[in-house]
Structures are given as C-alpha cells and as structure tokens.
Amino acid sequence: MRIAIMGAGGVGGCLGGLLAKAGNDVSLIVRGANLDAIRENGLKLVRPDGEFVVKVEATSDPAEIGPVDLVLFTVKTFHNRHVITNLKPLMGHETSIITLQNGVESHEQLGAVLGPNNILPGAFWASSHILEPGVVVEDVTARISFGELDDTESLRALDIRKVFRDAGIETELSPDPLRVLWEKFILLSALAGITSAAQTRPKELLQFPDARKMFCDAMEEALAVGLAKGVDLPTDIAEESLKYIDGLPDFQNSMHSDYEAGRATELDALSGAVIRLGKQIGVKTPVHSFLYSVLLPHKDGVPQDG
Amino acid sequence: MRIAVMGAGGVGGRLGARLIQAGADVTLVARGEHLQAMQRRGLRLNQANGHLTVPVNATDDPSKIGPVDLVLLTVKTYQIADAANSMEPLVGPETQVITLQNGVDSASVLLEKFGPDRVLPGTSYTIASIESPGVIRQQSKTMRIVFGREDGQITPETKAALDCLTPAIDAELSTDIASVLWSKFLLTAPGNAINATSRFPITRLIQTDEGRDLLIGAMEEVAAVGVAAGVNIDPDAIQKGLSFMESLPQDQRMSMLTDIEAGRPLELEAQSGAVVRIGRRVGVPTPINDSLYALLQPHKDGRPT
Numbered sequence: 001m002r003i004a005i006m007g008a009g010g011v012g013g014c015l016g017g018l019l020a021k022a023g024n025d026v027s028l029i030v031r032g033a034n035l036d037a038i039r040e041n042g043l044k045l046v047r048p049d050g051e052f053v054v055k056v057e058a059t060s061d062p063a064e065i066g067p068v069d070l071v072l073f074t075v076k077t078f079h080n081r082h083v084i085t086n087l088k089p090l091m092g093h094e095t096s097i098i099t100l101q102n103g104v105e106s107h108e109q110l111g112a113v114l115g116p117n118n119i120l121p122g123a124f125w126a127s128s129h130i131l132e133p134g135v136v137v138e139d140v141t142a143r144i145s146f147g148e149l150d151d152t153e154s155l156r157a158l159d160i161r162k163v164f165r166d167a168g169i170e171t172e173l174s175p176d177p178l179r180v181l182w183e184k185f186i187l188l189s190a191l192a193g194i195t196s197a198a199q200t201r202p203k204e205l206l207q208f209p210d211a212r213k214m215f216c217d218a219m220e221e222a223l224a225v226g227l228a229k230g231v232d233l234p235t236d237i238a239e240e241s242l243k244y245i246d247g248l249p250d251f252q253n254s255m256h257s258d259y260e261a262g263r264a265t266e267l268d269a270l271s272g273a274v275i276r277l278g279k280q281i282g283v284k285t286p287v288h289s290f291l292y293s294v295l296l297p298h299k300d301g302v303p304q305d306g
Numbered sequence: 307m308r309i310a311v312m313g314a315g316g317v318g319g320r321l322g323a324r325l326i327q328a329g330a331d332v333t334l335v336a337r338g339e340h341l342q343a344m345q346r347r348g349l350r351l352n353q354a355n356g357h358l359t360v361p362v363n364a365t366d367d368p369s370k371i372g373p374v375d376l377v378l379l380t381v382k383t384y385q386i387a388d389a390a391n392s393m394e395p396l397v398g399p400e401t402q403v404i405t406l407q408n409g410v411d412s413a414s415v416l417l418e419k420f421g422p423d424r425v426l427p428g429t430s431y432t433i434a435s436i437e438s439p440g441v442i443r444q445q446s447k448t449m450r451i452v453f454g455r456e457d458g459q460i461t462p463e464t465k466a467a468l469d470c471l472t473p474a475i476d477a478e479l480s481t482d483i484a485s486v487l488w489s490k491f492l493l494t495a496p497g498n499a500i501n502a503t504s505r506f507p508i509t510r511l512i513q514t515d516e517g518r519d520l521l522i523g524a525m526e527e528v529a530a531v532g533v534a535a536g537v538n539i540d541p542d543a544i545q546k547g548l549s550f551m552e553s554l555p556q557d558q559r560m561s562m563l564t565d566i567e568a569g570r571p572l573e574l575e576a577q578s579g580a581v582v583r584i585g586r587r588v589g590v591p592t593p594i595n596d597s598l599y600a601l602l603q604p605h606k607d608g609r610p611t
Contacts, residue, residue, distance in 0.1 A: 197503055198601040210600035290597045293516040297506040 001025070001163045002068040004090050006083065007075030008034060008043075008058070010128035011100055013136035015072055015144075015169065017045035020054045022167035027057040027065045029086075035060055037134030044135045067092030070160060073099045073110065074124075077269035080106060084113045091118070096156050098146050100124040102188055103269030104181045104226075104277075107149070120157060121177040122146030123184045127251060139251075143170040147177035182226045182233055187241040189270040190218035192255035193291035199260070203250045206242075216242060218287040222274045228281040259295070262302035267295050307470045308374040310335060310396050312389050314344065314364065316434030317406055318380030319442040320449055321475060323349055323360040328474035333371050334364040335393075341366055343440025352437060353444040373398030376467050379405045380430075383412050383576035390415050397424065402467045404453045406430045408494055409576030410487045410532075411584070417456065426464060427483050428453025429490050435561070454480035485538040492532070492539070493547040495577040496524030498562035499598035502572065502605075505563065509554045522548065524594040528581050534588035562602075571608040578602065 001024050005012040008030040020026040020043070028038060038058040045052060059065060068090050075083055080101075087097070091114060098120045099106040107121040126142035144164060148154050157173055164171040174180045191202060194215050198205050205211045219238035226233050234240070258265045271288040278285040307330070311322040314336040325332045336344065341364055348361040365371065377396050381389045386407065397403060397420055404426045405413040413427035432449035434442055451471070455464055458481040471477040480486050500521055501508045511517035525544045532539045540546070565572050578599040585592040 194601065198604055199505075200604040204604055208600065208603045210596065210603060214597055214600045286593060287597065289516075290520065290594060293514075293520040294500065294504040296514060296516055297504055297511060 001070055001159075003027070003070045003072065003163075004029060004062070004065050004068045005072045005074060006062075006087065006090075007073065007079070008038070009074065009076070009130055010136060011124050011126070011142075012072060012074035013043060013130065014045060014126065014128040014138045014142055015074070015100075015124075016056055017043050017052070017054055017136060018142070018167045018169055019163070020056045021045075021052060022163075024163065024167070025057075027059065027068070029060065029062055029065070030058055031060045033133040034130070037132075041134055046131065046135065046137045048138065048141060062086050063089040065090060068095060070163075071095060071097040073097055073106070074101065076264070077101050077103050077106060077266050078264055080109050084110055087114060094156075096120055096160065098122045098160070100144065100146075101269070102185070102266050103273055104178070104185045105269065105273055107181075116149065120146050120148055120160075121181055123177075123180050125184070129254075141170065143172075145172040145174050145177070145180045147174035147180070149177065151175050176232060178231050179233060182222075182231045183237060185270075185273075186219050186222040186226065186233075186237055187244070188253075189222050189274050189288065190215050190241075191245065192253050192266070193218060193271045193288065193295065195253045196256045196259045196265070197291055197294050199256070201250060201252050201256070202245055202248075206245065212242070214287060218291070221278070221283070221285045221287055225274055225278045225281060225283045225285065228283050229277065259298050264301045265295070265299055267292065267299045271295070307331065307376060307466070309333070309376045309378065309470070310368070310371055310374045310393075311378045311380060312368075312393050312396070313379065313381035313385070314340065314349070314362075315380060315382070315436050316442055316444075317430045317432060317449075318378065319349055319436070320351065320432060320434045320444060321378055321380065321406075321430075321451070322362065323351055323442075324449070324474045325471070326360050326362060330470065330474065332363065333374075334362050335366065335368055335371070336364055337366045339439040340436060343438075347440055350441045351444055352441060353447075368393055369395040371396060373401060375401060376470060377401060377403040379403060379407070379416065381407070382571070383407045383409055383573045384571055386412060386415050390419050400463070402426060402463050404428045404451070404467065406451060406453075407576065408491075408573055409580050410484070410491045411580050412576055413456075422456050423463075426453045426455055426467065427487060429487055431490075435564075448476065450476040450478070452478045452480050452483070452486050454483035454486075456483065458482055482538060485540075488528075488532045488537045489540060489543055491577075491580075492525055492528045492543050493550060494560070495528055495581050496521055496595065496598070497547075497551060498560045498573070499578045499595070499602060500524060501560040502562040502566045503598055503601055505567070507557045507559060507563075508551055509556055509558055512548070512551055518548075520594065521551065524598070527585070527590070527592040527595050531581060531585045531588060531590045531592060534590045535584055565608075566602075566605050569609045572602060572606050574599065574602050574606045 008028040127139040271292040274288040314334040350359045416425045433445040437443040581595040
C-alpha cells in the first residue's frame with residue numbers, strides 16, 4: 001500500500017517504521033533535523049524486543065509524493081490548522097485518511113477542508129518518542145483502533161486493517177470510532193491536566209486521595225459532555241480508567257513532558273475542548289476550566305516572564 | 307523590656323534589627339548557618355538603596371535566654387509545633403507572645419499551650435526573605451504589624467507590648483484581629499496557591515479573563531468561609547484584593563511560587579489547607595481551593611533539587 005505519514009514524531013515514526021519494514025511504500029512528511037537524519041541514515045526504530053533501521057522516503061513537501069492510498073495524520077493537534085491544507089496533493093479519488101491524534105475534534109477539522117467521506121477517526125495507544133533525529137523509541141507496543149464514521153465495516157477499512165496487522169501492529173476495526181476517541185479523551189484530558197498542573201507523575205500524584213478525587217471529577221465532566229453530545233459511552237469509565245492507570249508502570253504524560261521542556265502543549269485539544277464542547281451543549285466543566293486557567297500561561301511554550 | 311524573636315527569617319530578622327537599632331534588649335533565636343553567620347558578622351539587611359549591618363545577640367537555645375516580656379514568633383507555619391515546644395523557657399506567667407504567621411489558625415497551637423492571656427494573634431505586612439546566611443533582603447520599603455487579643459480586649463499587657471514596639475516599628479493593636487487576619491488571608495491563600503500552581507507571576511496571570519476569574523472565584527470562596535465562620539469580612543475585600551494584586555510589579559512572585567521553584571516546603575496547610583478545612587467545618591464548598599490544595603500536596607514538604 002502507498003502510505004504517507006504527516007508528522008513523523010513518536011506516533012508517526014513508529015508506525016512508518018513498522019509499515020515500511022513490512023514492504024509498504026511509505027513516505028514521511030517531516031522537517032528539520034529529523035528530515036536530514038532520515039534521508040541520511042534511514043529511520044531507526046527501537047522496540048521493546050529489538051531494533052531495526054529501514055529506508056523510507058522523507059520530504060517536507062507533500063507535492064513531491066503525490067496521491068497515495070492512505071494518509072496517517074499524526075501531527076500534534078496545535079499544528080492542525082496550519083497543515084491540513086498541505087494534505088491536498090496527497091489526496092486522490094480513493095485516498096483514505098486516518099487521524100491518530102489526541103482530542104476528539106481532528107476528524108471534523110480535516111473533514112471541513114477535505115470533505116468528510118474519506119476520513120476515518122482513530123486512536124493510538126503506545127508510549128513512543130523521538131530519542132534523537134531519525135530514531136524513535138517504542139516503550140510500549142503500539143495499538144491502533146479506527147473505523148468508519150457511519151459505523152460500516154467498509155472494504156477500505158478491512159484492507160487497511162490487513163496492512164497494519166501484516167506489519168505486526170495490533171489493530172482493531174471499531175464499529176464506533178467516536179466512542180474510541182472519547183474513551184481515550186476522557187482519560188487523557190483529565191490525566192494530562194492534573195499531572196501537568198501538579199508537575200507530578202501519575203504514580204506519585206494518585207497516591208493523594210484529593211488528587212484521585214479531582215482526577216475522577218475531571219473524567220466525569222468530560223463523560224457528561226460526551227454523553228450529552230450523544231456519544232455511546234460506558235458510565236463507569238472514570239472508575240475503569242483509574243484502575244487502568246493504577247495498573248500501569250511509572251510513566252510521564254506527554255503534555256507534562258512538553259510543559260516541563262517549555263514546548264507548546266495540546267491544552268486546547270484536551271481541557272480546552274472539554275470546556276468548548278461543554279459550553280456548546282450546556283454542560284458545566286469547572287474542574288477542566290480550573291486546569292485550563294492555570295495551564296494557559298504555558299500553552300504555547302515557555303512564557304515570556306521576563 | 308526583654309524581647310525574644312523566634313525565627314530570624316525575613317520578617318523576624320527585619321523586626322529584630324529595627325528593635326535593636328532603637329535600643330531594645332533583643333535576642334534572636336535561629337539555627338544552623340544563618341545563626342553562625344549572624345553571630346560572626348551581625349545581621350545584614352539589603353535593600354534597594356543600600357545595606358546596613360546590625361550586631362545581634364543570637365542563639366539556638368531559648369533556655370539560655372530565660373523568660374522574657376515579649377516573644378515575637380516569626381517561624382514558618384510548618385515550624386510552629388516545634389517552636390511552641392522549644393520556646394517554653396521564654397514564656398513566663400507575664401510573657402506576651404505575638405504570633406506573626408500567614409493564615410488564620412496559626413496561633414491555635416500557641417493559644418492551646420499558653421492560653422489566651424499570653425498569646426496575641428497577629429500578622430505582618432512586609433516582603434522580606436533570607437538571601438544568604440546572615441543576610442536578609444527587604445523587598446518592600448515598609449513593614450507593619452497588627453496584633454491583638456482573640457477576645458478583642460485591650461489590656462495593660464497588650465498596651466505595654468504595643469508601647470515597646472512602636473518606637474521602632476509601625477505596629478497597631480486591633481480589637482478585631484480575626485477580621486484583620488482574614489482580610490490578608492483572603493488574598494494570600496488564593497494568591498499564593500494560584501501563583502504556585504500556574505508557576506507564573508500572578509499580576510500577569512490576572513491580565514487574562516481566565517486567570518482573573520480564577521482569582522476572584524477563589525477569593526469569593528474564602529470570603530464565604532470567613533462569613534460562615536462568623537468573621538467580619540469587609541464587603542469590598544475582594545475588589546481591594548484584586549487592586550492590590552494589580553498594583554504589584556509585573557514579575558512579582560509570591561512566596562509559595564519562590565518556594566516551589568526552589569523545592570522548599572510550602573505553607574500549604576496554613577493557606578489552601580486551612581480554607582478547605584474551615585470550609586468543611588462551616589459547610590461552605592470551596593471547589594477552586596480544593597483543586598489548588600489537591601495539586602500542591604505532592605510539593606508540600608519540598609523536594610530535593
């Protein structure tokens with residue numbers, strides 16, 4: 001399959017490496033030092049069970065690639081409004097796009113520019129990051145869930161699933177991708193918000209009963225917003241998510257890492273989206289409003305505080 | 307009159323130096339490197355327009371001082387329990403103890419131990435901190451203290467304490483000290499916690515609608531708790547608090563932000579912790595202060611840097 005990946009960070013690099021190794025025609029759209037390194041040395045993927053280097057096409061200009069069968073959209077959400085139009089040269093008559101980002105709004109943002117029919121919302125679970133230009137580390141094995149917005153099991157979706165599975169990527173075709181996005185969003189928006197504002201990793205923070213309660217309250221708010229929007233969600237999601245996080249080994253949330261390093265954060269796609277969507281549908285979101293207010297000065301990276 | 311100052315940090319050091327300059331009989335109680343530096347070189351006060359050094363009597367052992375007429379307790383709130391025990395030798399039957407901590411329940415340990423006839427809750431208005439051992443940096447030009455008996459009475463003992471302070475210090479005896487403490491608390495509890503949680507200067511934070519609403523909301527919670535606890539709260543307190551914050555220099559960091567950045571212990575229990583606890587006792591919800599308290603707890607005892 002001819003595949004273009006927009007955004008070769010932790011997620012895009014990991015998937016690109018695995019898909020290329022399985023023999024797909026993969027092109028990465030990437031910039032700067034990462035582009036130079038991948039052109040020079042190929043893409044190196046360090047996995048829990050070993051590492052490999054694979055040659056892939058890499059460019060900063062989608063027009064050099066032309067129409068493809070599949071686009072994986074894996075940029076950070078705050079880049080969306082700048083890069084969505086750059087996807088146009090990749091779009092042919094049969095091109096599908098899977099959005100694999102945090103938040104619940106990306107597929108709509110892409111749909112507004114490119115038309116909704118070719119967009120399949122998806123979610124990515126893993127822990128992967130760029131170690132240095134051209135080198136991606138996958139700490140926890142990648143897992144993907146995606147599907148058609150109209151709940152059908154389309155031929156194209158089945159084809160894509162086969163390509164992913166053949167590349168060794170654990171892939172699920174969901175009949176309700178919005179539910180998948182929201183399940184991840186409810187957990188992630190709360191976790192990213194509280195661990196960033198507390199500047200404390202989940203393992204340590206959640207030892208404090210007050211922080212556990214706040215985490216659950218934040219998840220309940222996002223759940224209420226999702227339910228009001230008509231998304232089919234399990235009502236015990238806060239409880240289940242807490243169990244899930246308690247069961248994970250020590251890790252640091254990526255927004256917390258971005259904040260700590262002075263980089264831009266996905267605040268607008270997380271707590272910001274809970275608040276925005278809550279307002280639209282008339283659901284109050286005081287905990288996320290609180291988190292948004294205290295994290296706002298750091299949203300675009302290191303604040304100019306003289 | 308013999309005076310002992312328990313805790314020679316920003317507030318205690320500054321008060322002690324002023325009193326010594328005015329000729330009072332003052333002993334500072336301090337520890338460690340700061341004590342050694344003061345014993346060797348005196349206490350140095352740095353301010354914007356220069357510095358001065360004052361020779362001081364200082365010790366880490368209150369039993370070497372014995373009972374005094376007046377104790378100024380200026381330790382951090384999380385040091386009060388230890389200080390209450392170690393200051394026993396200073397407190398005789400006639401001794402007056404003025405507590406000058408942040409918060410509204412900081413005097414409670416002392417009141418319980420020494421009784422309402424000897425303990426005068428109070429507060430100070432100044433910005434000063436230890437810059438290095440033996441050196442205090444005075445960031446605000448002025449320093450003022452207000453204190454008074456919990457029951458509001460003016461007694462010969464409280465008058466005597468005031469008279470011994472006023473030649474050197476802008477001091478006031480209040481007949482409603484709870485109201486005085488809460489007026490300051492209304493501002494410092496939310497201000498410090500928001501400043502520390504956002505890790506951003508509060509004067510600039512409240513230039514955004516979100517930051518301003520957050521501070522106002524948190525102050526309203528504290529005011530409601532105070533009213534329910536039976537305290538006289540100035541109806542304009544929130545507006546005054548906001549104006550004060552707006553008047554601060556653009557990059558002013560409140561002490562809790564400085565402390566969290568330096569990995570030092572926080573006065574969290576005396577600030578947000580007290581709002582939450584008293585709120586629960588009087589049945590007033592404090593959701594914003596609850597959140598601030600929850601997110602700062604991991605940093606309460608400081609962290610290794």
